Amino acid sequence: MTRALIIAGLSLVFPHVVQAVRIRRHRADLATGTVSRQTVYAITDLTSQQASPERLSRLARS
Template identity: 55%
Template sequence: MTARRYERESGHGRRETRSVRTLTVTDLGLNFPHVAQAAKIHRHRTDLKTGKITHETVYTITDLPARAASPQIIGQLARSQWGIEAVHHVGDTTFSEDASKIRTGHGPESMATLRSFAISTLRTAGHRGIASSLREVSYTPFTRPLNLIGLP
């Protein structure tokens, strides 16, 4: 069985059309353990400022059966991954997480938690640009970070 889903969206200076086509692998009689569906995700983007058009095709497999994961759900799952990537991008570009030399014990996990806490605290306080907000907070008296979380 093949299913298809189209979605159009405009925002962030671009217009994007996404199509998701799924194929139920179990119906084909192939021996792919734990694979229920395969999907082809095609993205067509137009930059509204420059007019540049880009196409991207991604193939994916899942163990979710068609009754649990329609093409729409598979498309949403693929898009939600970008939200996770965006969070990691902020941490890496602002705090140079990938270059961290902390490697032993609970150090890496503790530092990742502190960095994430700092980003969340600044966003909760209404700051959008994390790097510029960190500079601003660092220039004010040392109690400023404590004020952000409600401590005197």
């Protein structure tokens, strides 16, 4: 699941950031039954008009 959030006010730390993204990944190893979970965070200068949460998810996979 990918969620994107439009942010403002971080200009001192990240001057060009427009969106922050949280991606949660769940994996299951079919051979062992082991389940793992991972949360990845990213920032981008793409606006919501340029990149929807779905597009950001595709970009993160590539």
